[in-house]
Amino acid sequence: MERIRIGIVGTGFGALAHLPALQHHPRFDVVALASPSSAAGIARERNVPHSFHSCKEMLEGVALDAVTIASPPFTHHPDVLSALAARKHVLCEKPFALDVAQAQAMCAAAAQAGTACGVSHEFRFIPQVQAVYELVRNGHLGAPRDVEITLLRSTLRREERRPRGWWFDRERGGGLAGALLSHLIDQANWLFGKAPERFVGFSRTANPQREDQTRTFTSSVDDGAAALLQYSDAVLARLCADATTAVESYTLAVHGEQRTAVASGATITQIALYTVDHDATDELACTPSPYAAFERLGSNVPPLMELYDQFARAVAGEPNQLPTFADALATQRVLESVGYGV
Numbered sequence: 001m002e003r004i005r006i007g008i009v010g011t012g013f014g015a016l017a018h019l020p021a022l023q024h025h026p027r028f029d030v031v032a033l034a035s036p037s038s039a040a041g042i043a044r045e046r047n048v049p050h051s052f053h054s055c056k057e058m059l060e061g062v063a064l065d066a067v068t069i070a071s072p073p074f075t076h077h078p079d080v081l082s083a084l085a086a087r088k089h090v091l092c093e094k095p096f097a098l099d100v101a102q103a104q105a106m107c108a109a110a111a112q113a114g115t116a117c118g119v120s121h122e123f124r125f126i127p128q129v130q131a132v133y134e135l136v137r138n139g140h141l142g143a144p145r146d147v148e149i150t151l152l153r154s155t156l157r158r159e160e161r162r163p164r165g166w167w168f169d170r171e172r173g174g175g176l177a178g179a180l181l182s183h184l185i186d187q188a189n190w191l192f193g194k195a196p197e198r199f200v201g202f203s204r205t206a207n208p209q210r211e212d213q214t215r216t217f218t219s220s221v222d223d224g225a226a227a228l229l230q231y232s233d234a235v236l237a238r239l240c241a242d243a244t245t246a247v248e249s250y251t252l253a254v255h256g257e258q259r260t261a262v263a264s265g266a267t268i269t270q271i272a273l274y275t276v277d278h279d280a281t282d283e284l285a286c287t288p289s290p291y292a293a294f295e296r297l298g299s300n301v302p303p304l305m306e307l308y309d310q311f312a313r314a315v316a317g318e319p320n321q322l323p324t325f326a327d328a329l330a331t332q333r334v335l336e337s338v339g340y341g342v
Contacts, residue, residue: 004089004315006066007032009055009079011042013093014070018120019046020297021304022068027312034058035071055079059086066315069093070120072166073173077102084113089315091307093120094186095178096328099341103332107325116314118307118322121186125306127286128263128273129187132254135275136191141256147191147237149184150251151268156223156243158207168210168219175221177203177340180241183268185331186323188229188237191254195330196237201227201338206244225338269299 006028008014015033022028023046032050033039034057043051052058055067055075059082066089069079073095083090090110096119097103110117123129135141154160156176167174181201189195203222210219224242231237250268254261258277265271273284291305313320335341 004028004065004312005031005063006068007034007050007058007062007064008068008070009034009058009075010069010071010093011035011038012070012072014068015042015046017298017300017304018068018070019048020294021301021308024291024294024297024301025305025308025312028308031064032058032062056082059083059088064088066090066116066311068120073098073178074166074171076173077106080106081109084109084115084117087113087115089116089311091118091120091311092325092328094182094328094331095173095335095340096182096325096332097341098173100329100332100336103325103329107329110325116311116322117325118311118314119186119325119328120304120307121183121190121323121327122300122303122307123183123187123268124190124321124323125289125303126269126271127289128271129252131273131284131286132252132261132263133191135259135261136254136256140259140275141254141261142258143233144192144235144254144256146255147188147235148251148253148255149187149237149239150249151180151184151241152245152247152249153180153243154245154248156207157246158244161211161213163212164210164215164217168217168221170220173341175203175223175225175340176241176243177201177222177225177335177338180243181225181227181239181338182331182335184239184241185227185229185334186327187252188239189327189330190323192231192233192235194231196229196334197232198230199227199334199337201225201334203339222339225340227334227338229334267299269295269303
């Protein structure tokens with residue numbers, strides 16, 4: 001089977017998670033990295049043949065089949081459009097865009113390019129989350145009525161020191177709504193196979209004054225965000241992401257008229273799954289990811305490798321479960337109601 005030559009734009013999460021996922025994937029060859037300052041050094045360390053300062057330079061300087069855009073959100077729009085203009089297959093990190101207008105432009109460019117395009121919502125591929133999806137789709141829970149998805153972290157508490165950078169800048173796409181609530185919105189839409197009919201959201205900044213190792217600075221982004229969604233079949237979804245709590249946890253609960261399914265644990269990648277009805281609570285065993293052995297490289301690596309399975313199928317024109325640009329546009333509309341990008 002022909003291997004896919006791919007370049008990665010961005011050496012933060014791109015080098016931390018996408019690079020090991022791709023270097024251990026049977027369908028991909030990573031041939032280039034692009035980043036304004038660190039691509040050359042990381043390419044040498046990780047045996048990547050080529051490095052460039054920008055996506056544009058990479059597209060002009062090396063033969064590629066596909067591009068992963070894992071750079072900060074404020075570069076997604078120009079980098080995706082450049083890759084599509086060059087007729088490359090594209091996988092873009094979330095948050096997809098800074099606003100709905102950018103998301104619409106990228107969707108239009110993807111339709112014109114006719115290449116495989118997807119968004120990096122790898123948490124669809126956690127085994128227990130996949131199992132909840134199957135329970136919903138096969139009617140095991142009865143008519144679904146309510147879904148709650150909550151992700152709590154401690155990384156933005158007042159005493160936590162994080163370096164000042166784009167992540168704390170609203171205009172450059174920073175903040176928890178884009179970083180984490182986007183995953184929860186995508187999960188809810190994916191579970192029910194549609195975008196919500198109505199939605200409302202809000203965000204807040206509990207700790208605007210922050211410190212890094214050298215100075216005090218003001219954060220202009222949210223450190224907590226929530227959304228309420230209503231779907232056409234009378235399903236409600238309540239979503240919350242917060243990074244200012246002492247306890248870290250993830251919970252996905254789908255409440256149906258016959259049963260409830262609950263997937264919960266300390267992190268989104270380390271969860272157990274239960275079904276609950278009037279008579280019993282049962283823990284369900286889930287088949288591990290085929291890439292579970294690569295968790296030693298990072299907790300995001302196995303679900304990313306499964307995401308890249310679907311990307312490879314899309315590139316080959318085969319049926320696939322890749323999160324699409326259209327999915328990302330639906331998520332962007334909800335993010336806008338939360339206050340992201342406005």
